[in-house]
Amino acid sequence: MRERPVVHAVDGVTFTLPPGEIFGLVGESGCGKTTVGRTVLRLAEPTSGSIRFEGKDITHLKEAELRPIRRQMQIIFQDPHASLNPAMTIGQSIADPLIVHELASEEDARKAALEIMTEVGLSPAEQLYGKYPADLSGGQKQRAVIARAVILRPKFIVADEPVAMLDMSIRARILELMLELKDKYDLTYLFITHDLATAKFICDRIAIMYLGRIVEFGDAKAIFNDPKHPYTQALLAAIPSPDPDARRLKTLPKGEVPDAVNPPKGCRFHPRCPVATPTCGWEPQDMLDLLDQRALDEEVSRRDEAVLGPRSRMQVEEQRLRIRTGGIGIPRKARTGLSLFVVLASFVYALMIPLVGVAVLMAGSFGLLLTDALARWESTRITRAQGGAARARAYLEDVLQGAPQPLANTVTRLAVDGDDVLLEFAPAEDPELRMSAGREVRCVLY
Ligand SMILES: Nc1ncnc2c1ncn2[C@@H]1O[C@H](COP(=O)(O)OP(=O)(O)OP(=O)(O)O)[C@@H](O)[C@H]1O
Ligand code: SF4
Numbered sequence: 001m002r003e004r005p006v007v008h009a010v011d012g013v014t015f016t017l018p019p020g021e022i023f024g025l026v027g028e029s030g031c032g033k034t035t036v037g038r039t040v041l042r043l044a045e046p047t048s049g050s051i052r053f054e055g056k057d058i059t060h061l062k063e064a065e066l067r068p069i070r071r072q073m074q075i076i077f078q079d080p081h082a083s084l085n086p087a088m089t090i091g092q093s094i095a096d097p098l099i100v101h102e103l104a105s106e107e108d109a110r111k112a113a114l115e116i117m118t119e120v121g122l123s124p125a126e127q128l129y130g131k132y133p134a135d136l137s138g139g140q141k142q143r144a145v146i147a148r149a150v151i152l153r154p155k156f157i158v159a160d161e162p163v164a165m166l167d168m169s170i171r172a173r174i175l176e177l178m179l180e181l182k183d184k185y186d187l188t189y190l191f192i193t194h195d196l197a198t199a200k201f202i203c204d205r206i207a208i209m210y211l212g213r214i215v216e217f218g219d220a221k222a223i224f225n226d227p228k229h230p231y232t233q234a235l236l237a238a239i240p241s242p243d244p245d246a247r248r249l250k251t252l253p254k255g256e257v258p259d260a261v262n263p264p265k266g267c268r269f270h271p272r273c274p275v276a277t278p279t280c281g282w283e284p285q286d287m288l289d290l291l292d293q294r295a296l297d298e299e300v301s302r303r304d305e306a307v308l309g310p311r312s313r314m315q316v317e318e319q320r321l322r323i324r325t326g327g328i329g330i331p332r333k334a335r336t337g338l339s340l341f342v343v344l345a346s347f348v349y350a351l352m353i354p355l356v357g358v359a360v361l362m363a364g365s366f367g368l369l370l371t372d373a374l375a376r377w378e379s380t381r382i383t384r385a386q387g388g389a390a391r392a393r394a395y396l397e398d399v400l401q402g403a404p405q406p407l408a409n410t411v412t413r414l415a416v417d418g419d420d421v422l423l424e425f426a427p428a429e430d431p432e433l434r435m436s437a438g439r440e441v442r443c444v445l446y
């Protein structure tokens with residue numbers, strides 16, 4: 001009966017590319033860059049929003065209507081080897097789009113392929129035309145993939161990490177080739193990369209993405225010179241410097257990129273942000289994460305569990321964390337619900353056949369007692385909170401003293417409710433993209 005988990009791969013991303021621009025999408029692995037690129041090309045279906053190409057809304061176009069537009073929009077993938085059909089020669093692969101789109105005869109397609117091969121540096125083209133992908137180097141394969149994208153004379157190309165799998169020595173040459181082709185054929189690029197150095201080299205404007213959202217967006221030079229969002233600042237600080245005397249390489253903020261199925265509330269970067277404030281979106285999950293962190297120390301973990309009980313007895317209820325310290329057996333609410341169900345069922349049966357109604361009531365009551373006994377027996381096998389709710393509350397006060405201040409300051413109420421302890425958090429603020437210093441930033445500090 002649980003809801004199916006949904007990955008929020010991309011959430012509320014909006015941007016416009018003027019013709020001739022190189023627009024960079026930058027961010028750590030899994031932040032949704034490829035999903036944006038694929039969605040723009042209608043290779044992934046968006047759940048909402050719209051995609052416009054040259055003013056035309058293409059969001060809901062059928063495949064047949066999309067076909068002529070597809071010619072104008074191409075994609076270059078990260079892995080050139082996987083992008084090329086191993087059973088086709090390089091020349092055939094490059095000529096193929098012209099034949100598939102019925103734009104040229106086989107002979108003309110061959111001529112066009114040879115021409116573009118020379119242009120992208122695959123020469124002698126005649127000799128390489130008949131080679132298979134396995135015979136070529138990584139750089140040559142990526143040149144072939146670029147040639148195949150450009151042969152249709154598109155207007156727009158999504159380049160998804162086009163140099164990430166190439167040697168450093170070849171990267172710059174492939175990027176230069178892409179720049180040359182852009183000038184020659186008036187191309188517009190959506191350039192996806194996790195590498196800020198590459199983005200700095202090639203992009204006019206960039207959007208920094210974190211967990212499916214754009215967090216900073218504007219002129220590439222301005223952002224590189226003066227990053228505003230704490231995440232952009234951390235990314236830039238982590239770029240290694242070639243100067244051995246330069247300040248030590250800083251690493252990205254601690255912790256994993258959170259789960260895209262349940263992204264953090266408020267600012268999605270708040271669990272990792274070094275300058276987070278109490279209004280950045282702290283929530284009960286952050287308290288559970290803090291207890292997880294404490295559990296890395298065996299001694300602390302034992303102490304926490306002795307007073308607070310096991311994790312299975314902590315429940316997130318919106319902006320509230322409920323810690324059940326007593327009440328072993330079936331939880332009170334579930335017990336009431338089940339009892340009502342048994343009484344109702346026996347009443348309904350009793351209306352039809354009284355004896356069956358009595359039997360249902362007896363069987364239901366017995367079932368309930370048995371389940372409760374089993375749950376109690378299960379509870380005796382796990383460590384139970386010792387000292388009850390009052391002690392757990394006092395203990396949590398101490399835990400919060402040692403917690404990151406923004407998290408502790410967001411707790412508005414720490415109270416005992418029967419056998420439970422309640423920890424309430426202030427409502428999470430979700431910052432919007434706002435203009436600051438000539439770019440858009442999603443952060444409460446701006
Ligand atoms: N088909 C899918 N089903 C479920 N989850 C998916 C699917 N495609 C992508 N995701 C998830 O969506 C999120 C974004 O993925 P995406 O590939 O767009 O990231 P990315 O920024 O391109 O990462 P990388 O730099 O590793 O290529 C990830 O959490 C990923 O696991
Ligand atoms: S809103 Fe700004 S300060 Fe707050 S957590 Fe996010 S990035 Fe950090």
Ligand SMILES: [Mg+2]
Nearest residue numbers: 033034035160
């Ligand atoms: Mg990707």
